[in-house]
Amino acid sequence: MKKIGVLTSGGDAPGMNPAIRAVVRKAIYHNLEVYGIYGGYTGLISGNIQRLDLGSVGDIIHRGGTMLHSARCPEFKTKEGQQKGIKQLQAHGIEGLVVIGGDGSYRGAKALTELGFPCIGVPGTIDNDIPGTDVTIGFDTALNTVIDAIDKIRDTASSHERTFVIEVMGRDAGDIALWAGLAGGAETILIPEEKYDLNDIVERLRKGQERGKKHSIIIIAEGVGSGIEFGKRLKEATNLDTRVSVLGHIQRGGSPTVADRVLASRLGARAVELLIEGKGGRAVGIENNVLVDYDIIDILDKHHKFDRELYKLSQELSI
Template identity: 85%
Template sequence: MKKIGVLTSGGDSPGMNAAVRAVVRKAIFHNLEVYGVYGGYAGLISGNIKKLELGSVGDIIHRGGTVLYSARCEEFKTAEGQKKGIESLKKHGIEGLVVIGGDGSYRGAKALTEHGFPCVGVPGTIDNDIPGTQFTIGFDTALNTVIDAIDKIRDTATSHERTFIIEVMGRDAGDIALWAGLAGGAETILIPEENYTIDDIVGPLIKGHERGKKHSIIIVAEGVGSGVEIGKQIKEATNFDTRISVLGHMQRGGSPTAADRVLASRLGARAVELLIEGKGGRAVGIEENKLVDYDIIEALAQPHVIDKGMLKLSKELSI
């Protein structure tokens, strides 16, 4: 293999740039040419592809977002669009592709793999919802952003004796809510992997109020529903002074943490090694702090599993 490409796709996540940097520099170290695909799969179809040098990825390891940009692309979901993408790659002599992104990005890589083009997936999403890896690039940074917000909101919740509902991102996964809720000392954590009723929320709130508790923090994963609507239900059931904060896209931004920079560097470099070894159709991940790789098609067939033990612990600690 002489030439490889790299693209970022789907929602951006802190650490994507560190992964791009690792791919480029690892490839050049092994005397490969590297080409960046700008604008995700849309850029692949349009042929927005440029050669990258060492200097192309200088001073980006600390930056959030992605210097290769990202975009949604409905056309790439079609066989015709996928074939156009492969034609663009072959036009530049690219023989393998590193795809950095989440679930949708992996599905694109899977499609290219099924068309016979070697791809390696690198898990880049704040949602931490990719099977086959304990952690995804950007999750730790997003988590710390949420925890910082919880700490600030708790200060004002205490001052005004209020109940705060904080809605966090995560798509259909509850990892951000669960980890941030446990780390931030939330009284209640609502995740899509666990069923709940309004009584499950209101009961502990009233019990805490009766023993003199002046404020509460409730974390709601967006996959559960609207934090605003849940806040209204709580207000109606308790008449407590209630406020809602929807953190939104601030969770995707910011300089990546050291953990995300290291993870991105390790995973990006390993993806290049797999292509050099002639192993396309794979995805890289981390398990027990060790790098792993697995069949990308098989991985997408596996369900995302959350640690229910952490949810049980949060309930025990929030009494």
């Protein structure tokens, strides 16, 4: 293999740039040419492809987002779109592709693999919802962004003796809400994986008031529902002074943490190694601090494992 490509797709995540850097520099170290596909699968179909050198990825390891940009691409979900992408890769002499992203990105890589083009998936998503890895690139940075917000909101919640509902990202997976809620000492954590009873939450708040508690923090993942609507229901049920903060896309931005930079560097480099070894159709990950790789087709047939013990602990500690 002499030429490889790299693209980022789907929602951006802090750490994508360090992953791109690792792919480019690892490939060049092994005398491969590297091409960046700009704009995800949309850029692949349109041929927005440029050769990258060492300078192309200089001074990006500390930057959030992705220098290759990202875009949604409904056309790539079709066989015709996928074949257009392969023709563009072949026209540039690219023999293997590293795809950095989440579930949708992996599905694109899977489609190319099934059409005979070798791809390696690298898990880049703040949601931490990709099977085959303990943690995804961007998750740690997003958590630190959320916990910083929780700490600041707790200050004002305490000052005004209010109940705050904080909505965080996570449509299908509640890892951000769960981990940040536990680390931030939230009284209640609402996640898609677990049903909740508003009466139980009201009773928990009542008991807190009885022992002199003046404020409360409730974390709700967007997949559970609107934080604003939940806040209205809670205020009606308790008559407590309730405020809502929706953190939104602030969770995607920011300089990646050390953990995300190191993880991205390791996974990006491993993806290149697999292509050099002639292995395509794989998804890299990390389990118990050991790099692993699985068949990308098999990975998408599995489901992200929800840490029920961590959820139970959060309930026990928030009494």
